[in-house]
Amino acid sequence: MPENTIKAMINTLKIKGITTLEMDTHITKDGQVVVTHDDYLSPAFMLTPDGKDIPEADAKKYPVFGMNYAELKQFDLGTKYYDLFPTQQKVKTYIPLLSNLIDSVQYDINKNKRQQFFYNIETKCSPQGDGQTNPTPEVFVKLLMDVIEKKKISSFVVIQSFDKRTIQIIHEKYPHIKTSFLVANKKSYEENIADLGYKPFILSPIWQMVTTDMVTKAHANGVKIIPWTANKLEDIQKLKALNVDGIISDYPDILVQAK
Secondary structure (H helix, E strand, O other), rough: OOOOOOHHHHHHHOOOOOOOOEEEEEEEEOOOOOEEEOOOOOOOOOOOOOOOOOHHHHHHOOOOEHHHHHHHHHEOOOOOOOOOOOOOOOOOOOEEEEEHHHHHHHHHHHOOOOOOOOOEEEEEEOOHHEOOOOOOOHEEEEEEEHHHHOOOOOOHHHEEOOOOOHHHHHHOOOOOOOOEEEEEEOOOOOOOOOHOOOOOOOEEHHHHOOOOHHHHHHHHHOOOOOEOOOOOOOHHHHHHHHHOOOOOOOOOHHHHHOO
């Protein structure tokens, strides 16, 4: 299904063996928390409100942080063929508000008497993007936590980020919220934890970083290891053999096949 959409999340609720919905968040010009991955609307899979391609020359014409949500919602992210995901279903859909996505998921869970799913929510921001593609981390965290607390899902949430500033703020101001530190580097387990400055609920390394030593040290320290983003069955099986605590994947159907 088209990424980061309500349709994708509802579809995933139906797959037995999946426990967590992973999603990315940005902030719009008018301060709305939206679920989308990229800083700019992507020519690769987005269409304009009148159904036209976004030219590559306009790849940075539509920053999420520079658009009000009413404008952003008019763009179509579900009907254009996306070569990275050739089997993706073609359905017209849009970038959702985080609040509306949560409402839709919780409604489906209650209606169909499903187990409660967890929300793994990433803050898409960086120091380089402050004031350009994202607000300051303090503003980002406040807007995000306002939604989470209003929707009463705090106990089901993990906030993850490559930008350690956001999860450091959450650790300090919202200690009841679980956090995950996303990393893709050559540092050791100890070095990444020292860099963050506190012990998170999860260390989430790119999957190629995971070793037996990393998992052993993390577990001894009371930290879970949840790697990203493994999409091939053989890679997922290798990670499971290393005793990781979960796996982030673009393909939940493949994830549940792995033994």
